[in-house]
Amino acid sequence: MDGRSLVSYRPTKPEIAVFVSGITSMGLEILAVRIVAPQFGSHIYTVGGILTVFLIALSLGYWQGGKRAAGATDRQMGWIMLATAVYVAVVVYASDLLLAQTSTLALPPRYASLPAVVALFGPPTYLLGFISPYAAELSSKQGTGEASGHVYALGTIGSIVGSAGTTFVLIPALTIEEIGLIFGLLLVATAVGLTLPSVSRKSVVASVFVALLLVVAAGSGPVAFDYRGDVVHETGTPHQQLEIVDDGDVRTMYLDGSRHSAIDLENPDRHVFAYTKYFHLPMLMAADEDDVERVLFVGGGGYTGPQDFEERYDVTVDVVEIDTEVTAAAEEYFGLETTDELDVHAADGRQFLQSTDEPYDLIVLDAYKHDQVPFHLTTVEFMELVSDRLSDDGILHANVVSSPSGAGSEFYHAQYRTMETVFPDVYSFRTSDSSAVQNVQLVATNDETGFTQADLAERNDARTLEVDLEEAVDNYMAGPGSELETDDAPVLRDDRGGVDGLLDPMLGQRYVIEETYSQNESASAAGSVPLEPIARG
Template structure:
């Protein structure tokens, strides 16, 4: 079980954390274990301490291979021309199939070598110990190892545990000592290469394996960036430049064009807190930020200048749960918890949108940051979210951040009060000073009548096929406007 969790963490930065990825992990592991059990049962009559040592040593050697070649194999797998929902399978098979197969041999061999009075008693004892080990591995990996160590170090640790098991059953012969010595040297060398052999082309200030993601803070050319599972989530300037690094961030200010009495703003999703900090500095408002990952909050406090104050509160919990429990009413809710390849479905449904609407003032607004194409392939999630929000709000508009049909940040703005036309917003953007220039943003105003939603569902708590809707985005070019420039890259298959 610990290996399964490790496999998920290794492939998530490239393929995302969708149900297809975790289904692939579980399926490969169960298949490899079943084959290992079957082969072990048929060959158990040949079992000996020396053979069991060889099996455990081979398992440790494959763990070393995961340490050294894990990321390379995942990248190669992402380039294969196979359907995107199956894209993670080859890398999981190559990296963890042989390792899990050898681990599957251990139980039948252990039962055969057991000194118990019967085969039934021996099998029961071995499988009970194996299940207890899985329980310890699950809780230990989840609550201790992943939050504290890098993926490569955890893989090396598992390899070391397999070597310790081999030592416990090995007979003190020169051959056994040599075999284990070579394997230990291989594992140690792999650990050194895995930990120190990676150059990301940017100064890494901080790394952490949080409960929710692989987190890294990097800095280059006066820009400090927060990465979650290898994807840029937030950034700030560390030189004399001012403003947002990512152009789409300023679109959250669109409702400020017509709102005169904004007192309280809620951000669901913190990241590097660029938006919450700007609102707190620019306007005389109280800002609440809900961020589910305490590791992200810690990184923001240490490296992005975030600190709580009389009018700035950070809440570490799920955004929907916070909305259900809060007694506050907001003038603006900014929903920035969606990723390109992993979207918490309970924050997309009509029930959630109705909950958010109930916590807004009569003229309040919600802004949702969606990563999607505007139309055609890769646009299904955006169009479904647009359709869903129309069920909860009387007025909904979209503001794409790029003129292309590539993947991009699209801000969906839903209002409870007055409706606004594009010409009205353009007039407001030209006359009102809201701290950021929105004249270009409002020119991309998109009315719901311009968005085809007939072929996508309304997302509900009972049926929110978010993973399926995101599938069409895998492999598409993702365009991000940064500091008046455009950065384009091809998204790796994510589903």
């Protein structure tokens, strides 16, 4: 098609239908990750399951549509569009309820998300699959090859628009309900356009009904039973779903449905999640606590850890947080204030370290999650970069979510061995007495230190730290050759990290987060919180 033809080109009704079906199918596919991830995580099995279900549903739609295409009409495509829009309303309104119900099914963890994806997105994607063969049948192009090629091209262009528009425009700016409303109304408008100029009364009534259904579904929000408390802030960021929830005096930041930070509104100095106290272990291992002057946190969340360091010690703190909206929420709801002593950088942690030549005395790596570990922050190449950015006697502290032993400990063992290949000494500390998945703390020193548990206990008694680390020292785990065996664990590398496979045994396991208790609670109230993918203090 030359330039003049392109300017004068007017798409036919079937061509518009194919283009819109491409936008909607790919847009729903991108949106599916945001809808399903809070319940099942955004690991490789969830994303792969979504892709698989969409491809199967489209294939079935193509197959059935091709069998029925001989009698295809524009009006029939319009009814398919309306039926798809009805199901989009169901997705908007009932997604949380369907996710909660399907999550109780007795399935292996890696397949747990499939029933929800099939129920939510199988039917609308199947229906959209009819459009391409119908459009090819109705095409004005001469020859089967030309008609099918034209339809494939238009559908693919629509998919590109749907993918890019949803990813880069809609998700950063709108809620899931609002995006669903846009897709649904686009389908209704296309259905009406397919029947013009002779629109039947039945089509008008159906289109108005479906449009009202979409508006009501989006306006009322999804059906859900929220046991967490009062949601005081909720938004979709380019990276995740962000919620701030108040439960009594405790305010918690949730990212993709998982707890990441918490503060006690009545007692801000309390470490709500007990493991965040362990972040102060490097202050025992430094030759002197005054030797720690520059600290970097990779991962901000609610910024409770960085703020704690900035308030307790005479240090300057840099924080690398990739999600600017998380930082904005921390400023509004967690009291974050940037100062000369606490600076925030919106970047990926590894890219930031590559671009800076400033040496740090302590780097706290708090970007790992239960089922969403950024593999590029786990590898030996990354650990070498960290070591280069640390001072000669600098320290790395990594918060690793894993079992300390047995089933579910593969990632912890691999991470320990990877760090051990770079750093002279690596120390590990469990945060719960159970063998369940928990926050295991790894501390690596850039020079040889050779601390024993007794050495750390003696330092804890001798130093005047405001945070008592007796419990942390008691939870010290000996290295290889005793409790921790890493001989068979892989060294993680950029070209063959295999992190997803190492996380696989943890899927579906009980995850324990030990909590401290406030003055108004008894010691027995400070228990474990199961089944939470991650908690960042």
